[in-house]
Amino acid sequence: MTGAAAETRSVIVERDMPYPPEKIWRALTQPHLIEEWLMKNDFSPVAGHRFTLRNTPRPDISIVIDCRVTAIEPNRTLSYTWDALGLESVVTWTLTPTGTGTRLRMEQRGFRPDQEQAYRGATSGWRRFVTQLEQVLERID
Template sequence: MTTTTRTLVIEREMPYPPEKIWRALTEGPLIKEWLMDNDFQPVVGHGFSFRSTPAPNWNGVIDSEVLVVEPSKKLSYTWGTMGMESVVVWTLVPTSGGTLLRMEQSGFGSDQDAAYKGATYGWNKFIGNMERVVGGLE
């Protein structure tokens, strides 16, 4: 039996250099400002967790492992929560006006429409928060 999965893709151009956005993606205190509390380290193989306020049917923890680290270019990690395993990939491409930020989260099963819609809403909000955080960096 073949399992069909979907990938969520969000792209946003930000008027900042890739190095600034990279900081927001890889420095724990900055990640906490736009996403969640964490014990992230930009080291391939590092297991870490994102932690948020628990909600009904969710303990507030997302278990992850760093898969790819290419400074100021690409970051990838697993995203495991509520029995769902997916992969998040961030890609940064310099543009004439700043950086094209691309976020892909893959692994949504055909029966996980609510999770896909929730992730779409959540990532748009988080990326907006990230842009605000990056804008405040020196």
């Protein structure tokens, strides 16, 4: 990443969820579940693992996001790079147990000032993805 950290912005989504961290962790790290709320993928919860996220929103558009797991602490923290369309960023998921479940925090950091469109898209996109994640969690045991 180029430029000082102060020059970049982050998208942050936080939700309190009535589920234990272990259940949310499964949805964040099992490829078939990730596909249900995010995108098709070849994810593996191993530090250094390179994977792609793939989405075809329309027949004429295919989006491929290159990622690499940078940090993993089961049931607590997951970070990976997110490189696509000129955006080099890092997504970090943090799970904090609460008295009623888990506080989920997602941060995607690394948006440069000239990436306003990507920042706005990620802001609305992550809210939608986290809502879809909640729907997956409602269904699974």
